[in-house]
Amino acid sequence: MEEEPRIGGVFGAIAGLLGMSVIAGALVAALGMPAIAVSTGAASSAAGYWDVLPDYITIGEQSNRTRIFATQNGEPVQIATIFEQNREEVAYEGISENVLNAAIAAEDPNFWEHNGVYLPSLLRATAEVLADRDDAGGSTITMQLVRNELVAESQRYLQSDPELAERLFTEATETTPARKLQEVRYAIALEKEYSKEQILGAYLNIATFGNNLYGIQTAAHYYFGVDASELDVNQSAALLAIVQSPNALRLDVEENLQRNDVRRGYILDNMADEGMITAEEAAALKPERPALNIQQVQNGCMASRLPWICDYVRNTVEQDEAFGENAAERRAEFRHGGYDIYTTIDVDVQERAQQIMQDRAPATAEGYDLGAASSGVEPGTGRIQYMVQNRALDASENAAPGTTALNYNADRWMGGSSGFQSGSTYKAFVLLEWLQEGHSLDDNLDSRRRAFTDFHASCQPGSMEPWDPKNFTTQPDRMNVRYATTNSSNTGYAAMAEQLDLCGIRDMAQSLGVHRADGRDLEFYAPTILGTNEIAPLTLAAAFAGIAAEGRYCDPIIIDRVERDGEEIERPDANCRQAFDPQVADVAIGALQDVYNGTGRQARPSGGTPVFAKTGTADDYRQSWIAAASSKMATASWVGNVTGGENGQNLSRASINGSSARLVSHYFSRDMLSYSNERFGGDAWPAAGPRVVQSAQPGAPAGPELQQGVVPDLAGLTADEAGPLLDSLGFSMVVGEPVNSGYSAGRISFTNPAAGSSAPEGTPVTVYASNGVPRS
Structure with a gap:
């Protein structure tokens, strides 16, 4: 066994060192002890220097792990651990007596008797300093705590002021008589302010145990898989051994053992x-190396069970002033602050x-740069229910194929991209503004393909550019x-927009939290009604949650x-507020439910839960969307090109x-809402009064009053059989694309408007015949 250094010969060495009398004089004056080979003059002159040293230090709050939780089976489940220093603090009462004894025996046998400084050891250490050698071994536990506190204080400025952090670290660790004397001054002050138990507990919580492990609780968990309260004598001695030289004595490196x-x-x-154990116990324990039970702790969002949730939480903390005055402070607090953050996420969902x-x-598809994302939000609360995408989180420099550092669901400032054109999902906000302004679902529209010129924007005086939109399919x-809503008619909605204020449409969207993901102002020229603004999926999901909650929007x-x-x-608060008339929401929801008979038919979920939706595509099918909701979950699902602009492929x-x-987005929406409907169910929305259902409004195309049918x-009929019947009732027939159905090929499966619906004469009825393939 290696011998520990002894004090023998120290005083003789000190006497010959330049400047020792001044340092020793200060110590003697401070400690009130008899001078040993120190003149009264030296002690007197040193006292003046001593009196000007700072004498106030506190036991600070140490850097701790931040833990992030989700819920599973109604109980919190930890999904991520974030730390700069891996530390889990423990109260003094939660530390085994074996640890307390081992710390004192290893570092400071006179701990319970001295006032922060043990003079013989200190004089030896001072001699080491003056001889330009390491001063390890001469500091009491209190003095070591002082040094560790000063180092920890320096690290708190790493993010906000790196130069200050470096200067403070140097001052805390430099080997100089002045630094040693300051350490003594602080140690004495600390002993006056705190109890011995507080000092010993703080020391064991700040001590380093190798491998970025800080504090006895963290070390106990990592090396032995137990709490600090359960450590036995041999385990305690092995851990306290590490403190002397953490890198050279850590237990998880074979050559260190x-x-x-x-x-x-x-x-x-x-x-x-010291009488803490018997000599026989010590002799028996020394040959018995304690068995390790290494418990790895994964640090950071990339190692999280739910990486994108962790990443969004991290960005939430960095952006919200509740966690600090500026971004640098908030980033530091997230990694140092010891938060326990309980999220809205259910692990199973x-x-x-x-x-x-x-x-x-799939994350990768040959010849195609495919991106996909979907978010779910609870109507009426704003609680995010899920957030997923097809690419794994990898923020490293050499990211693997099929990964990304961007959260496609989120805004740019929340770790996301600049968003994606939302396509015709944006028509939902045009519909709401139409109804809010007193128009009706039954208002007749001139939907001919032409140049639309009569647009108005009250917030931007002057004429708007003419616009000649086209439809993706043949429209009446x-x-x-x-009908325009069910079949997503671009010309039909252009005719609606001519009768509205484009700024009012923008304002309606904004009332539901809609904003551009790149931070620019929401645009409102005529083509924006078809979704040219670039929006994040989470934004759209929250907006549809507001519709599902009858106009009550929550962030x-x-x-x-x-x-x-x-x-x-x-x-952070959801800031819930009523965005518009609940009756308007009820009527809009009724129209949007019919989308499942039109452009959203492949996305219809299973079960009888009431749901509504709006589909959307961007130019040349580069992006495809569907936003949908029940009363329990609102979703927005996107699939499209990660490569933007003209480089994007046609979906x-x-x-x-x-x-x-x-x-792909439609199938995801169908499967996810089918799961939601089965798990959470959902309620029907109230039937709306006639004010916004059937009353024709001024501004609709002129013509004779239309009769209802x-x-x-x-x-079960064929198109040839259905056509004459519809004509006889005053309707016209449009043949839609064949669909999967239980009917034989060529037989009509359903219509839009649905059978039994009331509609004005002349209304086109789209018939959807079976393609002969049963619906899965």
Whole structure:
């Protein structure tokens, strides 16, 4: 066993060192002890220097791990650990007596008797300093705590002021008589302010145990898989051995073990000398190396169970002033602050959504730069229910294929991209503004393909540019608003926009939290009604949650509760408010439910839960969307090109898992809402009064008053049989694309408007015949 250095000969060496009398004089004056080979003059002159040194230091709050939780089976489940220093603090009462004894035996046998400084050891250490050698071994536990506190203080400025952090670190660790004297001054002050138990507990919480492990609780968990309260004598000695030289004596490196054994043996012998254990116990324990049970702790969002949730929480903390005055401070607090953050996420919902995403949208597709993302938000609360995408989180410099550092669901300032054109999902806000202004679903529209010129924007005086939109499919020249919504008629909605204020449409969207993901102002010229603004999926999901909550919009939130040191602290608020008339929402929802009979038919979820939706595509099918909701969950699902602009491929020309890529978002929405409906159910929305349902409004195209009719049930008929019947009732017929159905090929499966619906004469009724393939 290696021998520890002894004090013998120290005073003789000190006497010959330049300047020793001044340092020793200061110590003698401070400690009130008899001078040993020090003149009264030296002590007197040193006292003046001593009196001007700072004498105030506190035991600061140490850098702690931030933990992020989700819920599973109603209980919190930790999904991520974030730390700059891996530390889990523990109260003095939670530390085994074996640890307390081992610390004192290893570092400071006179701990309970001295006032922060033990003069013989200090004089030896001062001699080492003056001889330009390491001063290790001469400091009491209190003095070591002082040094560690000063180092920790310097690290708090790493993010906000790196130069200050470096200067403070140097001052705390430099080997100079002045630094040693200051350490003594602080140690004495610390002993006056705190109890011995507080000092010893703080020391064991700040001590380093190798491998970025700080504090005895963290070390106990990592090396042995137990709490600090459960450590036995041999484990305690092995851990306290590490403190002397953390990198050289850490227990998880094979070549360190023999050196750790030597130091552990020394500590056990000291414990025997101090009467903490018997000599026989020490002798028996020294050959028995304690068995390791290494428990790895994964640090950071990339190692999280739910990486994108962790990443969004991190960005939430960095952006919200509840966590600090500026971004640098908030970033530091996230990694140092010891938060327990409880999210809105249910693990089962998140993992089910991620599995559906993996099944529907692979991270890599040959010849195609495919991106896909979906978010779910709870109507009426804004609580984010899930957030998934097809690419894994990898923020490293050499990211693997099929990964990304961007959260496609989020805004740019929340770790996302600049967003994606939302396509015709934006028509939902045009519809709401139409109804809010007193128009009706039954208003007749001149939907002919032409240049539309009569646009108005009150917030931007002057004429708006003419616009000549086209439809993706053949559309009738006249239609009502319900039909235009179900079939996503671009010309029909252009006719609606001519009768509205474009700024009012923008304002309606903004009332539901809609904003551009790149931070620019929401645009409002005529083509924006078809979704040219670039929006993040989470934004659209939150907006549809507002519609589902009958106009009550809440900002999307991912944090339910935040605790620090057991105390709940402020968290971001959902800021819920009523955006528009609930009756308007009820009528709009009725129209949007019919979308499942039109452009959203492949996205219809299973079960009888009431749902509504709006589909959307961007120019040349580069992006495809569907936003949908029940009363319990609102979702927005996007699939499209990660490569933006003109480089993006046409989704309708790409095949993913045997289906058109443009339908991937539809299939995801169908599967996710089917799961939601089965798990959470959902309520029907109230039927709206007639004010915004059937009353024709001024500004609709002039013509004779239209009579109402009832759409017949055409299921099982052929188109040739249905056409004359519809004509006889005053309707016209449009043939839609064949669909999967239980009917034989060529037989009508359903219509839009649906059978039994009331509709004005002349309304086109789209018939959807079976393609002969049963619906899965």
